[in-house]
Amino acid sequence: MSTRNEPQQKQQLKALEMTPRRKQFFRMVSEGLKVGFEGEDLSRVENFVRYCKGELEYKALGPLHQPSEEYVEGLRAKPWWEPQEFEWISEMEERSSIVIDEFKAFWNDPLSGFAKDSVNMNIMGKGWSGVRLQRLGEWIPENCEKFPKTVKLLKELKIPLAVRGVMFARQVPGSGVSPHTDGRNFILTTHLGVDVPEDCWIRVGEEKRSWENGKALILDTSFEHETRNDSRRDRIVLIIDYWHPGICHLTKAEQEALAFVYDLRNKFESGEIPLEEPEEKGLFGAFKRAFQQ
Template sequence: MQASTQSILEPRSSTWHLKNIQKKNVLLVLRTRSTSHNRGNYICRAQQEDCDLLTSVSSAIRERYGSVETKRVIESLNFLAADEEYYRDHANFGIQRASSYISGLEARPFHDTDSPDFLWMKKLEKDYEVILGELQGAVTNTDIEKQGNYIWAPAAREEAIAYGPDWRTLVLQDRCVWDVTNSSLFPRTTELVKRFKVPSVEVFFARQSPQTGIEPHSDNTNFILTSHLGLDVPEGECWMRVGNEQHFWKNGSGVIADTSFIHSTKNLSEKTDRYVLIIRFWHPGLSKTERNALTFLFDAIEDPTKEGIINANRLADERENQPKLKATSSTSQTKKKKKKKGLGMLNKGMS
């Protein structure tokens, strides 16, 4: 299949990494400061603001879900905010790196798709021709760029270094939220993912051009796994290496990887694009409460003000069908007043 090109005015990240709660770029701002006194004052203010926001978000998580149930989530948030990184060279598996890290989760480069935890993948494999059909329709649709959002968008920001200029994605779900416009262009694919109860965080199609690859890197998050369903693949010519193990994609076949291990890809074909459906999903070692708490975190960290946390609770109520807070008149204005400050956003993206 040959895909049309697109001029992207605001290219989004091809992959969402949970790795960063981006603090204020203190070093960048310091370059504009003229005196050591000003520098010292700025650092103190930034550190205090980060601390206050971290406390607000952590307290909101504990209040909603309980301290015991969210212990690992809070520990992970503190670990991330402290700029720590989990690093381990597994004797048989290879190197794992994660700055968004939850302890106690099984770590291996590839997971067995026959596991009861991944029955949904077997179901998707059986219906892969349905998904392929919608993808083929999109690739041949000359108007799809006008109909959808960021169609076949390249990797952006720091991800572009590893992913290269030819990596392209078409996103249906991002950070647990379905893109209404794009998912409506792929109604059967969206319906299958929902019907099979895939614990998805992100869903998107990925295209890799001939004679290109993704350089070795980590997605820096160990509590979200990555699955690939081969759709239109030049079999025998495309591979993915995760840790010390290598996998060749096959059409209609799924694979599940832990992309906190160092991984890379290659399309060796001379002229054929590689298309796969990528789903990033919660590690099965997480409890339901931990998944809810992490989803709440995605919302709260975007706007950790009092109003922002009220809005995060409202969204959680809608997802969990357990009303706990009544929206206030100010809540409806939250989106208009959002300010990215302090701890900032969890990056969107994916590998």
């Protein structure tokens, strides 16, 4: 995630030095793809890895488009997408009362609470917090138990959830999220209005829009975006991250390989995989053994 204070590509390239940690990551990526996808044509995924290494130069596809080195070629890029472009959005809007009512019950519980747990709180700001249902592709049982109907609905909709997250996000009055980009051009994000007062907005690229209760906004967060709540009460939205529809044009093997790379990246970023872990242990060892059985 980066801010507008420094050109996106310049900032990303600073982080591309081949440190021991990065060498370990890309070694595990290479070995994992060979072991798990032997005989498959993974040229597009291999190019994705080359972008990640900084060997290929990614391209911005419009004003304020700021993709990162985690870049998939050939995907359509636009700040805003429309609900009719996704079959599951209309059903989610029709059944949004399930989400809204369940959130109200949660909000009335004195033991409920939001966490300021973003790794980029300097960008998100003091007024932002969230309740995560899913993070890095894993459902969070203790939070899902508080929203069983919402989780059931999300699973029934068969949303192609990406390995990033699903969460209720709160913005307190007089606060906002600073301009930034999430970088990854292969993930889209939907915001479902849950409890939205007037005088709240989100800008993606050059256009501002406002949330509505029970309605969805669909955005590409590889474009610069920011939010603001100038009302006198909290703003609540349900945020859902999922694969860009262009990913569906990849083969099943390519989709699984891309998910593997991104999941491995998340585990490195979270510290789940320690530095210079022996290859026969941990995630790679488990992955390798699974495909050798």
